[in-house]
Amino acid sequence: MERHINTIGVLTSGGDAPGMNAAIRAVVRSARAHDINVIGVMRGYFGLIEKEFIKLTSSSVSNTIQRGGTILKTARCTAFLTSEGRKKAYDNMVEAGIDALVVIGGNGSLTGAQLFAREYDLPIIGLPGTIDNDLYGTDSTIGYDTALNTIVDCVDKIRDTANSHDRIFFIEVMGRDAGFLAQNSAIASGAEAAIIPEGKTDVDQLAEFIERGKRKSKNSAIVLVSEAQKDGVGGALYYADRIQKEYPQFDARVTILGHLQRGGSPTAYDRILASRMGYAAIEALMEGQRNVMIGIKNDEIVYVPISRAIKMDKPINKELISVLNVLSM
């Protein structure tokens, strides 16, 4: 049944990502252009359950497009995993007159959105907000480009010290289930190798790559490692330790970039992506779309059923693996 939308809620959930503020701004201003009221929900699903609502106007989002983090705060909310928690969230939405919800977050947040929308027949639009770039149906997620640039900046700095001491650096980056950050930052920083969850890493082959790099003009080497760990295998510490034990001629060091990858002012690319997606979220609601994630494919806005966005694996382009292998020779 088609329903008129007077008021929408917007929230950010899961890990924060640079560009979330640009997305909130775009949602608020596009909604206001259609005379739709906007309620900001603080701290993701937690705020929905605890009724942490604030009224958002066009001026509430002034001076936010360039800011990292999220002005609505974010949280991981275990209560939303329960049907009682979601019932409370729904009752609060009804009480506040919220007719539809825009959820900005990663895979987990959209999984919650999908369940909620099914249980309560609610129009929900998802925006892919995660630095991991692991959502199916969109070429890029909000925050990925900024995180990638931050990593490359750090690797450039580490390269200076790696060179000065003839060291091998294992640099761990985020991406538990997806290697986009590790693979692409390795290409962009001229690293010797990337260890990603989508690939199999053979330590002898890794040693060969490092040796190859050292034989060239370089006396140091950089290996980008996704944080992914399975049964105690994986992560920069694990690989550095193995290399050091099996190839004691290498002087291996580890840097874990951690949360600095999430911070900082969004790149122009992420600001534009977030602005287009936030605008598209309201257009989608106006068209009567529901339970879709906004994606961008080949520079065109697409509506991806949330069920597909969260269930399908986003494959890493195999060409990227060949590019790194050939160019690091």
Ligand code: ATP
């Ligand atoms: P990131 O990609 O940065 O990790 P994310 O959105 O995947 O972000 P999660 O911690 O997985 O982050 O999920 C955020 C929140 O979404 C959870 O704290 C929970 O409130 C909700 N959520 C996740 N999975 C479910 C689920 N199966 N059912 C209901 N709610 C869920």
